[in-house]
Amino acid sequence: MENNKFVIAVYVDNKAGVLTRVTAMFTRRNFNIDTLTVGETERSEYSRITITMCGDDYVKEQLINQLKKLYVVKKVEVLQDEPIKRELMLIKVLNKSEHRNDIMTAVDVFRASVIDYSPESMCIEVTGNPSKIDAFVKLMQPFGILEMCRTGVVALDRGANTLLAD
Numbered sequence: 001m002e003n004n005k006f007v008i009a010v011y012v013d014n015k016a017g018v019l020t021r022v023t024a025m026f027t028r029r030n031f032n033i034d035t036l037t038v039g040e041t042e043r044s045e046y047s048r049i050t051i052t053m054c055g056d057d058y059v060k061e062q063l064i065n066q067l068k069k070l071y072v073v074k075k076v077e078v079l080q081d082e083p084i085k086r087e088l089m090l091i092k093v094l095n096k097s098e099h100r101n102d103i104m105t106a107v108d109v110f111r112a113s114v115i116d117y118s119p120e121s122m123c124i125e126v127t128g129n130p131s132k133i134d135a136f137v138k139l140m141q142p143f144g145i146l147e148m149c150r151t152g153v154v155a156l157d158r159g160a161n162t163l164l165a166d
Helices: 018-029 057-069 097-109 130-143
Strands: 004-013 035-040 046-055 073-078 084-094 113-117 121-128 145-150 154-156
Touching (some): 004 057, 018 046, 018 057, 046 057, 057 073, 084 130, 097 121, 097 130, 121 130, 130 145
Antiparallel strands (some): 004 073, 084 145, 113 121
């Protein structure tokens, strides 16, 4: 069986302790999460957890079945057919005069933004699909990455369908 990356959207109650319950299930079942993002939805009583993972169809099915057993989980869906995926990254790089033009060219090409600037460093904000973020990191490595953080993937299915319909 083939290991594939997949994206799962989980709608849960927007209450304290819910994320702990969900992630504890992953730990108990020995599932590894690639990225996890959580935020309030269009309805304040729910949060949406977006999870990216790798695994075969058996792993995917087991994960979905285990999530559905949790009483705090309202709906679980595997996002199909290349969903719209975005990620945010903040990256701080060395600001050496001999590299400044190359860094600024990359910022322009990647439609990124310099959000902090000092004589020693630059902090750059990049948004886009995960492969774009990966490419920007690779491009910045020779200039000296001081620090970086990534949000993880957020994703929506294409088209008019919604996951949480009454």
